[in-house]
Amino acid sequence: MAKRNAFYAQSGGVTAVINASAAGVIETARAHRDRIGRVYAGRNGIIGALTEDLIDTGKESARAIAALRYTPSGAFGSCRYKLKGLEEYRAQYERLIEVFRAHDIGYFFYNGGNDSADTCLKVSQIAEKLGYPLTAVHVPKTVDNDLPITDNCPGFGSVAKYVAVSMREAAFDVQSMAKTSTKVFVLEVMGRHAGWITAAVGMAEDAATPIPLVLLFPEVAFDEAKFLAAVDAKVKRFGYCCVGVSEGLLNAEGQLMAEAGTRDAFGHAQLGGVGPVIAKLVKDKLDYKYHWAVADYLQRAARHIAAKTDVLHAYAVGRAAVELALAGHNAVMPAITRTSDQPYRWKITVAPLAKVANVEKKLPRNFITADGYGITARARAYLAPLIRGEDPPPFKDGLPQYVRLKNVAVPRKLATAFKV
Amino acid sequence: MAKRNAFYAQSGGVTAVINASAAGVIETARAHRDRIGRVYAGRNGIIGALTEDLIDTGKESARAIAALRYTPSGAFGSCRYKLKGLEEYRAQYERLIEVFRAHDIGYFFYNGGNDSADTCLKVSQIAEKLGYPLTAVHVPKTVDNDLPITDNCPGFGSVAKYVAVSMREAAFDVQSMAKTSTKVFVLEVMGRHAGWITAAVGMAEDAATPIPLVLLFPEVAFDEAKFLAAVDAKVKRFGYCCVGVSEGLLNAEGQLMAEAGTRDAFGHAQLGGVGPVIAKLVKDKLDYKYHWAVADYLQRAARHIAAKTDVLHAYAVGRAAVELALAGHNAVMPAITRTSDQPYRWKITVAPLAKVANVEKKLPRNFITADGYGITARARAYLAPLIRGEDPPPFKDGLPQYVRLKNVAVPRKLATAFKV
Numbered sequence: 118m119a120k121r122n123a124f125y126a127q128s129g130g131v132t133a134v135i136n137a138s139a140a141g142v143i144e145t146a147r148a149h150r151d152r153i154g155r156v157y158a159g160r161n162g163i164i165g166a167l168t169e170d171l172i173d174t175g176k177e178s179a180r181a182i183a184a185l186r187y188t189p190s191g192a193f194g195s196c197r198y199k200l201k202g203l204e205e206y207r208a209q210y211e212r213l214i215e216v217f218r219a220h221d222i223g224y225f226f227y228n229g230g231n232d233s234a235d236t237c238l239k240v241s242q243i244a245e246k247l248g249y250p251l252t253a254v255h256v257p258k259t260v261d262n263d264l265p266i267t268d269n270c271p272g273f274g275s276v277a278k279y280v281a282v283s284m285r286e287a288a289f290d291v292q293s294m295a296k297t298s299t300k301v302f303v304l305e306v307m308g309r310h311a312g313w314i315t316a317a318v319g320m321a322e323d324a325a326t327p328i329p330l331v332l333l334f335p336e337v338a339f340d341e342a343k344f345l346a347a348v349d350a351k352v353k354r355f356g357y358c359c360v361g362v363s364e365g366l367l368n369a370e371g372q373l374m375a376e377a378g379t380r381d382a383f384g385h386a387q388l389g390g391v392g393p394v395i396a397k398l399v400k401d402k403l404d405y406k407y408h409w410a411v412a413d414y415l416q417r418a419a420r421h422i423a424a425k426t427d428v429l430h431a432y433a434v435g436r437a438a439v440e441l442a443l444a445g446h447n448a449v450m451p452a453i454t455r456t457s458d459q460p461y462r463w464k465i466t467v468a469p470l471a472k473v474a475n476v477e478k479k480l481p482r483n484f485i486t487a488d489g490y491g492i493t494a495r496a497r498a499y500l501a502p503l504i505r506g507e508d509p510p511p512f513k514d515g516l517p518q519y520v521r522l523k524n525v526a527v528p529r530k531l532a533t534a535f536k537v
Numbered sequence: 538m539a540k541r542n543a544f545y546a547q548s549g550g551v552t553a554v555i556n557a558s559a560a561g562v563i564e565t566a567r568a569h570r571d572r573i574g575r576v577y578a579g580r581n582g583i584i585g586a587l588t589e590d591l592i593d594t595g596k597e598s599a600r601a602i603a604a605l606r607y608t609p610s611g612a613f614g615s616c617r618y619k620l621k622g623l624e625e626y627r628a629q630y631e632r633l634i635e636v637f638r639a640h641d642i643g644y645f646f647y648n649g650g651n652d653s654a655d656t657c658l659k660v661s662q663i664a665e666k667l668g669y670p671l672t673a674v675h676v677p678k679t680v681d682n683d684l685p686i687t688d689n690c691p692g693f694g695s696v697a698k699y700v701a702v703s704m705r706e707a708a709f710d711v712q713s714m715a716k717t718s719t720k721v722f723v724l725e726v727m728g729r730h731a732g733w734i735t736a737a738v739g740m741a742e743d744a745a746t747p748i749p750l751v752l753l754f755p756e757v758a759f760d761e762a763k764f765l766a767a768v769d770a771k772v773k774r775f776g777y778c779c780v781g782v783s784e785g786l787l788n789a790e791g792q793l794m795a796e797a798g799t800r801d802a803f804g805h806a807q808l809g810g811v812g813p814v815i816a817k818l819v820k821d822k823l824d825y826k827y828h829w830a831v832a833d834y835l836q837r838a839a840r841h842i843a844a845k846t847d848v849l850h851a852y853a854v855g856r857a858a859v860e861l862a863l864a865g866h867n868a869v870m871p872a873i874t875r876t877s878d879q880p881y882r883w884k885i886t887v888a889p890l891a892k893v894a895n896v897e898k899k900l901p902r903n904f905i906t907a908d909g910y911g912i913t914a915r916a917r918a919y920l921a922p923l924i925r926g927e928d929p930p931p932f933k934d935g936l937p938q939y940v941r942l943k944n945v946a947v948p949r950k951l952a953t954a955f956k957v
Contacts, residue, residue, distance in 0.1 A: 161716035189710065194713055197714070197718045287838050294611075297617050320935075323934075410835050412832070414719075422841055516702060516705060519746070
């Protein structure tokens with residue numbers, strides 16, 4: 118088989134371990150120089166392909182690529198840019214193929230979530246229609262953990278660990294202060310459409326370290342009176358209460374609580390997220406002193422406390438993507454398949470993109486306790502291995518040493534420009 | 538000299554390392570059983586003394602006490618309860634002495650910030666007036682880093698490290714997203730009266746890892762136009778900008794920006810802190826997409842990323858407090874004295890409480906760059922050793938294993954109650 122080049126791009130919100138997948142792709146491609154020529158990356162994701170702004174990863178040392186394993190964020194830049202329907206936006210897809218053809222790209226590795234799985238599938242379809250030989254493989258990534266078939270999505274485990282560790286630490290703090298000061302602590306976490314990350318907050322406590330926790334899932338409509346009663350009961354019994362709330366919490370009318378909260382004098386939704394809304398409610402109705410935190414990007418960038426399992430998964434799906442492509446698989450995604458909870462065992466399997474694209478994996482209702490405020494043993498069994506293990510980056514002078522690549526541009530071959 | 542008991546209490550906001558000081562006190566006292574009998578701790582700080590709610594630390598194993606070294610929060614409970622003037626509130630001080638006398642407490646170790654240094658001094662004074670033999674030693678602690686004489690305050694270094702690491706990680710994230718999404722990231726940090734923690738955010742970047750940062754110190758009145766110009770210039774030049782803002786940022790009128798922000802329809806100050814206020818301003822005036830985070834308690838509870846230097850300091854001041862007391866020092870505080878920046882060297886010295894109480898150490902103006910938005914080389918030289926070193930707690934199943942003590946109550950000896 119002729120040697121052809123590969124194109125790799127990062128898509129959507131980045132994670133603490135998406136670069137580990139990049140390392141998996143690049144190192145595995147380098148190990149197959151007989152089949153894969155150069156590995157190009159898209160500068161700022163798929164936009165780099167559309168605008169022919171390619172990065173030559175061959176200009177990076179083996180050491181720099183290895184450092185991607187422990188560097189958070191997207192080393193080549195990512196983007197939020199969804200390619201739309203094949204028919205209406207055919208020009209975009211044709212442009213991608215034009216760029217791929219100009220650089221003899223025979224392998225397309227797209228590292229992202231639901232949208233990029235869909236794009237990856239469409240690119241493989243248009244390539245076939247245009248008679249352009251291309252092997253397209255999607256590399257799963259999303260802190261939202263909502264891709265189907267795969268047991269979990271690289272990026273999620275590290276966020277899960279971050280929120281569990283953070284809530285455990287904050288709970289110790291609040292417990293110390295509760296006698297005369299803060300009695301209720303609210304931590305707002307990511308996950309607008311599904312409560313996977315909210316569930317992970319529940320891992321802060323276990324039999325050895327009980328913590329009075331109330332979780333507010335996006336799947337459970339907010340019931341003010343019931344919530345306040347739950348918090349009040351915890352404070353009365355344990356002296357304090359910790360609340361983990363999803364940014365996507367909805368009220369009974371299906372509106373985002375973050376927006377349904379207080380409005381300013383101009384009618385704008387107030388600036389804070391749902392965390393401060395919930396905290397203020399506790400103060401107004403129960404008169405407990407509160408503190409709240411919104412971790413935002415800190416939770417998905419926190420490579421310093423990434424889960425080792427997650428790092429291993431991220432690297433493995435990157436490596437498997439290249440191996441699958443070389444084995445002739447097209448329009449597929451390497452999926453993580455769990456074969457045992459205890460001891461935790463997993464393997465990489467192959468998922469057809471047609472079954473992945475546009476399917477959202479929801480948090481199972483049986484992961485949430487009957488009262489709607491906690492996680493079940495089933496959820497714990499699922500989450501436990503995903504947050505396991507530490508894999509700290511190297512530190513120097515007290516700070517993690519993350520790599521920044523040179524990101525050398527590949528000379529353009531096309532005279533045409535493309536506006537995104 | 539007769540063997541007498543010791544009393545230890547934690548005061549004010551807790552930290553990631555205040556328990557390391559407790560370990561220093563208790564382990565050192567245990568090593569001097571010939572001079573110090575039992576070590577009692579106040580349940581919820583000084584309130585425990587006033588209400589005769591004492592904890593017998595002798596009921597804790599050596600292993601549990603050693604685990605305090607790596608457990609954040611206040612293991613015996615803390616409180617925000619300021620003892621007021623000696624004259625007006627003499628009954629409180631007399632009650633303390635009454636409880637001390639009942640339990641033969643000859644050593645008083647008070648672990649806190651400015652207020653508790655003042656209380657410790659007053660307790661030593663009233664003891665002398667009442668002819669009660671007591672050795673009172675203050676153990677420094679405060680994330681605010683505002684105690685005088687001591688080079689730094691245990692607790693601060695770990696917060697400094699947390700905010701520097703977090704901002705570095707978030708900056709990598711924002712840089713990845715900036716092409717099509719978030720261009721400005723705002724991190725709100727603690728430090729209402731002084732910008733020590735804000736300055737530490739500046740350590741996120743260094744020569745090897747430049748980050749376009751704008752810091753908003755409580756010492757520098759907020760100038761909207763100038764700030765927006767600074768942010769805009771960074772975004773235009775680097776593609777993104779990270780803003781570290783103190784919760785105590787003031788406007789030109791000296792009002793807290795957090796309160797001077799948008800008010801709701803009822804005229805209440807909006808719920809968020811200053812972080813979202815600044816982020817929204819960037820959006821409204823510059824139209825850049827933003828994200829913001831408020832770390833709140835996470836920053837001071839984050840023992841998982843504590844600075845080793847800080848842990849060593851915290852333990853050392855606890856140990857030194859006992860050694861000073863045994864050496865006959867009264868109404869003093871062990872202070873950390875820096876003898877060299879590079880290599881970093883420090884020793885414990887003795888500060889008289891009369892020179893500590895009610896004196897606030899401000900962030901030197903020469904730590905802030907001329908434009909008011911950055912830190913100087915002098916600030917870096919000061920901060921660098923304080924964030925150095927890692928000292929992770931033990932992990933099990935992906936989570937840090939922090940200790941919870943038994944906190945067994947000492948039988949009461951007084952028939953009298955005291956209402957706090």
